[in-house]
Amino acid sequence: MKATIVRIVLCLLFFGVVAISPANAETIEAEISAETAILIDEESGRILFEKNKDQPMRIASITKIMTAVLALEHGDLEEEVKVSEEAVRAEGSSLYLQAGTKIPLEDLVYGLMLRSGNDSAVAIAEHVGGSLEGFSIMMNEKAEQLGMNNSYFNNPHGLDDHEQHYSSAHDMARLMQYAMKDEQFRAISATETYKTDNPAEDWNYEWRNKNKLLTSLYSYTTGGKTGYTKRAKRTLVTTAEKEGDRFIAVTLNAPSDWNDHIRMYEEGFEAFDTITLAEEGKQPLVQAPEGKDVYLHEAIRYPLTEEERKRVRQAATFHSPRERRSEHEERVTQEVGHLTFELDDRTIARSPLFEEKQLDQQEGWRDRIWRMIRSFME
Incomplete structure (x- = not known):
């Protein structure tokens, strides 16, 4: 046919509401401190505002969004992960894990997203990918699957130890859009404080989210991930929702990233209605x-x-x-x-x-067999 x-x-x-005019968009771009930035609609992926959106950049710890996604997709959150010496030696922000201890994968993902633990990132990568190299392969396969054409991942944490580790504002927005479809990821990303047992010490872990938009600065924030290294500077991915509109904002190399995100969100919520x-x-x-x-x-x-x-x-x-x-x-x-x-x-x-x-109107033979089996077992 x-x-x-x-x-x-x-x-x-x-x-509806008043649209963003081209002149106003130029004003916003001039006032955004970030070298590259983007605001998209979470549901459709529509780009609402952008500044150098496809320019490859160092991304620092927002890398850990990808690490969390792979942990949730390929790991069991109830599994215990044995912390290695290499994980403990990871530089930068840390959960202060101790080698040889066993910690539930769920706790490691919370520590990864809230406190940006580099030791947690290495422990997750070794557990899920078998090695750091194996996990990097998984990261790049996922990036290709999501159409992240201006990205390459060489580690699970975003530290400046590899030249070939980069992404773009648009690619990171795509990744966050995908991640937010996962109920567990959304819950972790939106958590302000997380408490859990410490298997190595008498005191327990308590991690407060580094995302200040979520914890204090912007009431419409629903999640996100912060990042910083000396070479990448400040990087930030956040999500926000207001009156049914759900947006994602990304800034790379942004001296005033909190204000950049609030400005983009406010302009977006005013101009667009889902x-x-x-x-x-x-x-x-x-x-x-x-x-x-x-x-x-x-x-x-x-x-x-x-x-x-x-x-x-x-x-x-x-x-x-x-x-x-x-x-x-x-x-x-x-x-x-x-x-x-x-x-x-x-x-x-x-x-x-x-x-x-x-199917209850046109029941097939397989359905009849399963119905009979279930009836017999009951």
Whole structure:
């Protein structure tokens, strides 16, 4: 069946806030202390403001966002990690771990993100990657997977011991956007103080987050990671949420990074409003060629200025059905097309359209067997 295109020309009119003007954007850029910076929408990845966003830079301890992501994806937080001599010898910020002690991976990740422990970073890398070299390979594979084309990782902590260790503001925003999809990462990143047992001493660990935007300076902050080395200078990645808008800010080599982030957030929250372009579920304004109902499995949301909302157009494209089965086989779906939203002839959002059938209505032989097994076991 050839692709059938149904165009539904809708002008989405909403009420909203004042947009950032080009002149104001130039003013913001001039006032941002960072050599490179970016503000993006967490959900869609849309760039809301940028300054030299793709310039490769030293990144210091915001490297540890990648280290935390790999620890969560490839490790078990309840596993105990044996601290090596090499981990204890790591320079710079430290959790003051002792060689030979065993510490839960969860505690090490909290210490990594809140207190930026370089000893913790090495211990995690050795445990998850088998060695520092093996972990670096994992870091670069993940960077490639995420499209971080201006990045290369040579260690798990960001210290200035390798010339070939760098990233860009845009790449670090991509990484943080990916990381924030993980519930455990979000919880760790948002933690202000963490207390845990110390297996080597009579006193217990208590780590307070170094992210001052989170702990005191900006009430809308939801997480982030700080960084500093003599060569990289101050680096910072943060997240913030206000009235349903969720943004990510990154600054590299920023003498006044706290103020840079607050300025970008305030301008972004004023200029953009995250709009629900299409709700999850049945799409009453979209009809398949055969007249069947079509559905979205997730709502489509996108940040827009007031003027942009007036220029958004919606289009539905259909193709031959493609069967999809949910992870736990609770439902089978037929992907029949896509719902697309365009702004000034540029695609800003695209999501599959489905015809849906519940398996309890069309139960297959495998489902009947599993149902019989579960009934027998009960």
